[in-house]
Amino acid sequence: MTTSARPxxxxxxxxxTIADCLYHLxxxxxxxxxxxxxxxxxILPVNHGMDGDEVVFRTNIGSKLSAAQQELPVxxxxxxxxxxxxxxxxVLVRGTARTVEDPDEVAALYQLGIWPWADTVRRxxxxxxxxHEITGRKIVHDSxx
Amino acid sequence: MTTSARPxxxxxxxxxTIADCLYHLxxxxxxxxxxxxxxxxxILPVNHGMDGDEVVFRTNIGSKLSAAQQELPVxxxxxxxxxxxxxxxxVLVRGTARTVEDPDEVAALYQLGIWPWADTVRRxxxxxxxxHEITGRKIVHDSxx
Numbered sequence: 001m002t003t004s005a006r007p008x009x010x011x012x013x014x015x016x017t018i019a020d021c022l023y024h025l026x027x028x029x030x031x032x033x034x035x036x037x038x039x040x041x042x043i044l045p046v047n048h049g050m051d052g053d054e055v056v057f058r059t060n061i062g063s064k065l066s067a068a069q070q071e072l073p074v075x076x077x078x079x080x081x082x083x084x085x086x087x088x089x090x091v092l093v094r095g096t097a098r099t100v101e102d103p104d105e106v107a108a109l110y111q112l113g114i115w116p117w118a119d120t121v122r123r124x125x126x127x128x129x130x131x132h133e134i135t136g137r138k139i140v141h142d143s144x145x
Numbered sequence: 146m147t148t149s150a151r152p153x154x155x156x157x158x159x160x161x162t163i164a165d166c167l168y169h170l171x172x173x174x175x176x177x178x179x180x181x182x183x184x185x186x187x188i189l190p191v192n193h194g195m196d197g198d199e200v201v202f203r204t205n206i207g208s209k210l211s212a213a214q215q216e217l218p219v220x221x222x223x224x225x226x227x228x229x230x231x232x233x234x235x236v237l238v239r240g241t242a243r244t245v246e247d248p249d250e251v252a253a254l255y256q257l258g259i260w261p262w263a264d265t266v267r268r269x270x271x272x273x274x275x276x277h278e279i280t281g282r283k284i285v286h287d288s289x290x
Contacts, residue, residue: 011205012266029228034179034186034220040277041179041186043222045235060156075179077188083174086262090190117231118284120157132185139263 009137016136021091024136026050028078030117033057033129035067035074035097048076049114053131055093056100056109058116058123068097068127076129089138093131100126154282161281166236169281171195173223178202178274180212180219180242193221194259198276200238201245201254203261203268213242213272221274236281238274245271 007015016024025031031048034041044064046057055076059065067074074097079090100106109126116123152160161169170176176193179186189209193202200221204210212219219242224235245251254271261268 008265010266011207011263013263030224030226030233032177032188032222032224034188036181036186040218040239041181041220042239043177043179043188043220043237045222045224045233062156073185075186075188077177077190079175079177079190081175086264088175088190088262092188094185094187117233118156118158119231120153120285121155140265 008140012140013137014140016089016091016138018134021134021136022050022053024078024080024089024091025055025093025134028080031055031076031078033064033074033076035072037063037067047114047116049112051109051112051128053134055095055129055131056112056114057127058114059125059127060121060123061125064127065099065125068099071096071098074129087139087141089136091134091136093129094133095129095131097127097129100128153285157285158282159285161234161236161283163279166279166281167195167198169223169225169234169236170200170238170279173225176200176221176223178209178219178221180217182208182212192259192261194257196254196257196273198279200240200274200276201257201259202272203259204270204272205266205268206270209272210244210270213244216241216243219274232284232286234281234283236279238276239278240274240276242272242274245273
């Protein structure tokens with residue numbers, strides 16, 4: 001590992017590049033979506049995929065689908081944690097949720113091979129997050145070169 | 146593992162008991178807090194602790210502290226993922242963030258031994274989430290007894 005001069009934010013966290021963020025978004029198996037439901041934020045895990053730089057996931061009838069139908073602003077997060085080294089990274093996507101209704105678009109999304117782990121109830125609706133911003137941070141320790 | 150008759154929600158997920166939720170909240174090393182910042186939800190990871198049934202964490206000046214100073218509604222989430230078994234659980238706390246200013250209360254919180262992994266910038270402010278609701282879900286597969 002070379003001594004990089006990556007930017008550090010006001011909290012002492014290393015700022016990830018967009019390429020790093022997209023790599024993490026593309027390889028994480030689970031992410032978390034947040035939105036406001038009944039006036040209060042919620043955070044719910046989903047098995048997601050990436051369609052270019054946009055997060056997509058499947059859902060059934062419920063608050064996530066409702067958020068997408070209302071085209072609400074949402075956040076989506078993936079992270080990786082290394083408890084032994086007290087280290088980790090996180091990537092945050094801010095965007096707008098919307099349902100995917102176009103049959104051709106739905107058919108293309110099924111080609112991404114996203115199979116929700118929770119499979120006892122069919123998750124037949126697709127949600128796409130229209131990306132506004134992607135940011136990422138990584139914990140750095142002074143003692144690590 | 147006995148065949149339990151735990152309740153299942155509309156999404157086919159097993160509903161965790163409050164005791165299970167508090168166990169997971171108390172043992173997870175990292176959680177994620179969500180709130181609305183500049184009109185848009187964000188999700189940010191934190192090293193948290195539990196003071197009874199309330200989530201507490203340390204932060205520095207920034208959006209999390211600002212949310213607490215405004216006593217915003219927040220969500221807090223912990224989860225556990227088993228990619229090999231396509232399984233996992235998550236716990237969601239909905240509540241209101243507030244800063245902890247009382248010196249005796251701050252002193253008591255330091256006794257909890259919460260040391261943020263991100264330690265290059267001092268996180269000298271404490272935030273408490275006043276709990277409104279705690280819920281948890283677990284993925285169940287038909288094939289697992």
